[in-house]
Amino acid sequence: MSELKRITLYAAVESPFPHRVRLALEEAQVPYDMISISLYDDKPEWYAKKVYPEAKIPYLVYGGPKLKPDEAPSPDTVQLPESLVILEFLADILPSANLLPADPALRAKARLFIQAVETKLLAAFRGFFFMGGSPDILVNALEDIQRMLPPSEGYAVGEWSIADAAAVPFLMRISTMLKMNPPTLQEGAGERALEALRSPRFARLQKYVHDNAARPSMAKTWDEAAVEKLMKVRFERMAKTKQVPAPHV
Numbered sequence: 001m002s003e004l005k006r007i008t009l010y011a012a013v014e015s016p017f018p019h020r021v022r023l024a025l026e027e028a029q030v031p032y033d034m035i036s037i038s039l040y041d042d043k044p045e046w047y048a049k050k051v052y053p054e055a056k057i058p059y060l061v062y063g064g065p066k067l068k069p070d071e072a073p074s075p076d077t078v079q080l081p082e083s084l085v086i087l088e089f090l091a092d093i094l095p096s097a098n099l100l101p102a103d104p105a106l107r108a109k110a111r112l113f114i115q116a117v118e119t120k121l122l123a124a125f126r127g128f129f130f131m132g133g134s135p136d137i138l139v140n141a142l143e144d145i146q147r148m149l150p151p152s153e154g155y156a157v158g159e160w161s162i163a164d165a166a167a168v169p170f171l172m173r174i175s176t177m178l179k180m181n182p183p184t185l186q187e188g189a190g191e192r193a194l195e196a197l198r199s200p201r202f203a204r205l206q207k208y209v210h211d212n213a214a215r216p217s218m219a220k221t222w223d224e225a226a227v228e229k230l231m232k233v234r235f236e237r238m239a240k241t242k243q244v245p246a247p248h249v
């Protein structure tokens, strides 16, 4: 394997998309520099100007020297947006970390799981939490995800993989956000969703989240207080302005 280059990740602790990438980096046990980007009103101007014109996170730079926060990465580095593309890139450059299984059938299964997360789970997450949709939207999507897990134990495709990195940042935030009972939800919707998720019907998904939460990669990357703080501000703003958020979270 060629020598590993420096990895720099632009991220924010509260956001699920960069959380995916951090989980994979921690699981691979490779060093990386993280440059924190404040989101929304506080987003630094230099980020769009010097780093990524769309100004979203995550953004990964592979190669080059250590970067100061407001410095432009060198053009001869690999620079990638999009959390799922970054996860695949990490699996490719870090083959010994087994971020994806070697078996083609299991790799395909991992990608199907990721696709279900990106389409069904994210749509339900937005529909329920941000657009005041019914609890069934969330419960049905979570049932779809649960159904794709191995029956009694193990991660999405057996051993831990980037399929788990894709899903678990959202699953962790769903529990946290339900406990907050956001003002954007329909009356009683939060309690109904929470009751369903805590019921035996979701025993397998509960075990899956618990097993992921117990991994050192989660301990190093999950900051529930930071997530709560940011989401509280966002929910209050949405409830006040009845603003439907852009298609990101």
Ligand SMILES: N[C@@H](CCC(=O)N[C@@H](CS)C(=O)NCC(=O)O)C(=O)O
Binding pocket: 015, 016, 017, 018, 039, 040, 055, 056, 057, 058, 081, 082, 083, 084, 247, 248, 249
């Ligand atoms: N599809 C992208 C979504 C990235 C995304 O929407 N990130 C949000 C934070 S969670 C963001 O940067 N929002 C700030 C903005 O759009 O101004 C991915 O998977 O990386």
